[in-house]
Amino acid sequence: MNKTLKGKVHKYDRDNIDTDVIIPGPYLKIHDHKELAKHALEGLDPKFPEKVQEGDFIVTGSNFGCGSSREHAPIALSQTGIRAILAPTFARIFYRNAVDGGYLLPIEIDRETVKKIADRDELEIDIAQNKITNVTKNEQYPMKPFPELIAKIVEAGGLMKYKP
Amino acid sequence: MRLIPTDTVLAMTITEKILARASGRQDLSPGDVVFAKVDKVMMHDVSGPGVIKVFAEWEKKGLKFEKIWDPDRVWVTEDHFVPAADRVSAENVIALSNFTKQYGVKKHFKYGLGQYGICHTLSHEEAMVLPGEVYVGGDSHTNTTGAMGTFAAGLGHTDVAYVLMNGQIWFKVPETMLFKIEGDKPAHIMAKDIILKIIGEIGTDGANYRTMQFAGNVVKELSMEERLTLTNMTTEAGAKNGIIEPDETTYEYLRKRTDARYAPVKGDEGAQFAEIFTIETTKMEPTVAKPFSPGNISAARELQGTALDKAYIGSCTGAKLEDLRAAANIMRGKKVKIRTEVLPAAQSIYMKAMNEGLIQIFMESGAVVGPPTCGACCGAHMGVLGKGEVCISTTNRNFPGRMGHVESQTYLASPLVVAASALTGRITDPRDVR
Numbered sequence: 001m002n003k004t005l006k007g008k009v010h011k012y013d014r015d016n017i018d019t020d021v022i023i024p025g026p027y028l029k030i031h032d033h034k035e036l037a038k039h040a041l042e043g044l045d046p047k048f049p050e051k052v053q054e055g056d057f058i059v060t061g062s063n064f065g066c067g068s069s070r071e072h073a074p075i076a077l078s079q080t081g082i083r084a085i086l087a088p089t090f091a092r093i094f095y096r097n098a099v100d101g102g103y104l105l106p107i108e109i110d111r112e113t114v115k116k117i118a119d120r121d122e123l124e125i126d127i128a129q130n131k132i133t134n135v136t137k138n139e140q141y142p143m144k145p146f147p148e149l150i151a152k153i154v155e156a157g158g159l160m161k162y163k164p
Numbered sequence: 165m166r167l168i169p170t171d172t173v174l175a176m177t178i179t180e181k182i183l184a185r186a187s188g189r190q191d192l193s194p195g196d197v198v199f200a201k202v203d204k205v206m207m208h209d210v211s212g213p214g215v216i217k218v219f220a221e222w223e224k225k226g227l228k229f230e231k232i233w234d235p236d237r238v239w240v241t242e243d244h245f246v247p248a249a250d251r252v253s254a255e256n257v258i259a260l261s262n263f264t265k266q267y268g269v270k271k272h273f274k275y276g277l278g279q280y281g282i283c284h285t286l287s288h289e290e291a292m293v294l295p296g297e298v299y300v301g302g303d304s305h306t307n308t309t310g311a312m313g314t315f316a317a318g319l320g321h322t323d324v325a326y327v328l329m330n331g332q333i334w335f336k337v338p339e340t341m342l343f344k345i346e347g348d349k350p351a352h353i354m355a356k357d358i359i360l361k362i363i364g365e366i367g368t369d370g371a372n373y374r375t376m377q378f379a380g381n382v383v384k385e386l387s388m389e390e391r392l393t394l395t396n397m398t399t400e401a402g403a404k405n406g407i408i409e410p411d412e413t414t415y416e417y418l419r420k421r422t423d424a425r426y427a428p429v430k431g432d433e434g435a436q437f438a439e440i441f442t443i444e445t446t447k448m449e450p451t452v453a454k455p456f457s458p459g460n461i462s463a464a465r466e467l468q469g470t471a472l473d474k475a476y477i478g479s480c481t482g483a484k485l486e487d488l489r490a491a492a493n494i495m496r497g498k499k500v501k502i503r504t505e506v507l508p509a510a511q512s513i514y515m516k517a518m519n520e521g522l523i524q525i526f527m528e529s530g531a532v533v534g535p536p537t538c539g540a541c542c543g544a545h546m547g548v549l550g551k552g553e554v555c556i557s558t559t560n561r562n563f564p565g566r567m568g569h570v571e572s573q574t575y576l577a578s579p580l581v582v583a584a585s586a587l588t589g590r591i592t593d594p595r596d597v598r
Binding site for chain 1: 197218244249252253256303318323325326373545570
């Protein structure tokens with residue numbers, strides 16, 4: 001994997017951001033990806049879709065994406081332009097939907113790193129080196145490497161393109 | 165057929181054994197990644213249209229799908245947005261019907277056409293899934309069916325589409341947490357109280373990526389439907405799956421519903437558990453999860469002053485036949501003080517409740533009885549909450565906005581507590597109903 005991501009941080013400093021907050025129930029009937037993006041994170045920050053620029057990141061607390069299996073959640077976030085979410089832990093279905101659908105990268109970082117990164121900081125994420133550079137603060141942080149299979153699926157661009 | 169002596173094979177839990185069998189391995193350990201063959205796969209009117217979109221995207225890229233892996237192992241329900249909430253939901257159901265027709269999927273439970281209901285309820289009520297099987301579904305509460313000794317896990321729609329094409333899917337073998345539930349179970353305690361208590365203890369990510377297995381004398385004595393409440397809410401602790409080893413209760417439940425053959429699996433003696441918890445039920449109190457987390461628990465009596473606007477008895481968690489019986493027992497001959505909605509989880513359960521006189525009890529109490537639907541449980545339609553409204557519900561989640569407005573509040577409780585609260589308009593312990 002040889003990939004560097006660069007973007008600005010949108011920080012939501014809380015644990016257990018759930019799928020009902022990421023994309024509320026009434027929108028589950030919608031399957032138009034661009035339409036879903038208009039409601040991304042609506043339960044927490046209705047202005048979120050306007051704030052995001054292509055390539056940005058979310059930095060947040062643990063158990064991100066808990067709750068439902070709705071793939072609408074990573075779809076809505078990725079369609080706003082979010083390329084990676086950095087959190088200490090992810091709920092399992094959100095994690096595999098994000099990876100298997102090829103929407104965005106769920107990157108595990110420790111709690112200390114979450115504390116050091118501020119809203120609007122600019123980050124560079126080097127996937128091959130498992131290294132995060134905070135360009136704004138001139139700091140470097142580690143990230144947890146992807147397990148072997150996940151790395152291969154990410155590299156392929158999603159489960160449908162992955163050949164076991 | 166084992167080619168090496170059995171004593172070199174690792175002792176495994178039921179989950180590990182099912183995954184080993186499904187992936188053609190003699191044994192495996194937590195952390196191993198396997199591609200497991202799937203026995204059954206389910207999608208509904210929310211995940212189904214997502215799956216159809218994945219198929220459509222691939223066809224745009226020139227891939228043609230003349231057939232799916234095995235139409236007889238696929239089943240489909242209409243449950244989230246039925247009766248059609250609006251034009252979009254009606255069109256999703258049409259798309260689902262076209263898909264099942266095109267690919268020859270015969271097991272499609274349609275709203276208004278005989279038996280239908282919430283997918284997790286049909287999984288056991290219609291014996292769509294059997295002990296020892298690997299079952300995946302496009303819904304997070306697919307875990308429910310693990311009460312039948314099945315490996316049952318929820319997936320998103322890309323993964324379900326992959327299963328429809330390939331008949332298998334990857335899993336990281338989970339570690340198992342064993343919950344031994346022991347003691348006497350008082351009549352005012354239901355499985356819902358027990359699972360809320362457990363989530364309160366371990367937290368909403370307490371079982372993330374892991375298996376929650378239930379055992380102990382209380383589980384042994386629980387009915388099938390009550391066991392299903394335990395596994396249903398393992399999702400709320402982040403678990404990959406919940407599971408109970410099959411026994412005579414399981415086999416008896418299935419004998420009444422199917423003559424299909426199956427190969428049940430039990431765990432090995434000496435299997436390793438990541439953690440073992442013992443839960444005592446003898447002195448357990450009726451338990452309520454407060455807004456905005458299923459792990460935010462209190463005893464019902466500690467909350468008895470809490471005023472409510474609505475009581476909701478519905479969903480895969482809390483509208484099975486025994487849930488309705490429990491609620492009706494409390495409500496018999498009494499009037500509700502707040503808006504109360506009862507939505508049996510499947511058409512067959514509605515019918516049984518009617519034959520037993522439960523529907524009459526609910527209606528005479530002043531409650532409304534609606535058609536089976538996920539409806540308001542996920543804030544979709546059919547009775548969502550307005551700003552500031554407070555609801556007590558037999559459902560499974562109470563995140564902000566879950567059942568309606570982001571500033572509404574939901575308390576989660578057993579059918580006994582919800583029925584008792586409906587009669588007083590305040591959170592009420594069923595022991596305090598006169």
